[in-house]
Amino acid sequence: MTRAAVLYVIRCLLDSDIPLNEGCFAPLDLVVPEGCLLNPRPPAAVVAGNVEVSQALCNLLFAASAPRRPARER
Structure with a gap:
């Protein structure tokens, strides 16, 4: 479940489509x-x-992957 959630987030954040296979976990x-x-x-x-x-x-x-804003802008 942990690996699947991590891969889901990474795939959502990437601009291009990547195949969903074991190679996705290599890096x-x-x-x-x-x-x-x-x-x-x-x-x-x-x-x-x-x-x-x-x-x-x-x-x-x-x-955690969202861009950070200075505290004054929050």
Whole structure:
């Protein structure tokens, strides 16, 4: 789910269409600590939270990639 959300955001931010295949992940190096919400250890229950967590991750990544404005302009 984490990889899919990251790839979704990257594809949304790119101007050109790219094929959706394993090669899309080649330039990405995801570092997600084991046992956290985005990389849970079995037997963690994850099915019910996938929609909420993936949307929150997408929102976070979009916000992190947005252009920054000086504090005075906010």
